[in-house]
Amino acid sequence: MYKVLKSFVVLLFVATIYAACTADDICSEETQTTPKMVISFADHMISGVAKPLNHLKIRNIEYDTIVWDAPADTISIPLSTEMNRSTYAFTIVKEEIPYTNIYQFDYNREEIYVSRACGYKMRYTNLMAEDISNTDSIPTWAKFITILNPIVEDEKSAHITILH
Numbered sequence: 001m002y003k004v005l006k007s008f009v010v011l012l013f014v015a016t017i018y019a020a021c022t023a024d025d026i027c028s029e030e031t032q033t034t035p036k037m038v039i040s041f042a043d044h045m046i047s048g049v050a051k052p053l054n055h056l057k058i059r060n061i062e063y064d065t066i067v068w069d070a071p072a073d074t075i076s077i078p079l080s081t082e083m084n085r086s087t088y089a090f091t092i093v094k095e096e097i098p099y100t101n102i103y104q105f106d107y108n109r110e111e112i113y114v115s116r117a118c119g120y121k122m123r124y125t126n127l128m129a130e131d132i133s134n135t136d137s138i139p140t141w142a143k144f145i146t147i148l149n150p151i152v153e154d155e156k157s158a159h160i161t162i163l164h
Contacts (some may be wrong), residue, residue, distance in 0.1 A: 027118035034122040035155050036076035044143040044163035061087040076155055079124045092141050102133045124152035155156035
């Protein structure tokens with residue numbers, strides 16, 4: 001009898017805890033959070049043809065942090081959630097010589113409520129990109145930068161293409 005009563009109490013306790021949880025109490029891994037900006041690399045001579053990089057290093061200038069250091073054909077990098085601008089140095093090395101393009105990304109930020117557990121996520125609109133490299137002092141490698149989608153709300157497809 002004691003065993004049955006103990007099992008019933010444990011079962012009642014578990015059921016109470018489970019019933020007290022709502023969807024807002026748990027932020028699942030499937031819930032989309034603030035997206036990163038997706039950048040693809042393409043051949044500047046043949047429009048639309050992907051052209052991977054053997055090695056790419058990307059440094060966030062505002063925070064002086066490396067956000068990418070590997071081969072690349074398409075990458076995802078974070079935009080600032082605190083400012084309307086992010087600036088990155090994109091560096092490749094050819095024959096032991098570093099080539100760097102510095103890109104400034106400007107955008108508007110829009111906070112979107114997700115849920116009580118997940119909080120808010122950021123949506124970026126009016127994305128603009130500008131090459132602010134000082135070509136007098138640093139050799140560059142990329143030719144053009146093109147905005148494909150000025151709204152960053154997911155990571156399903158590229159927002160920007162860098163032609164090189």
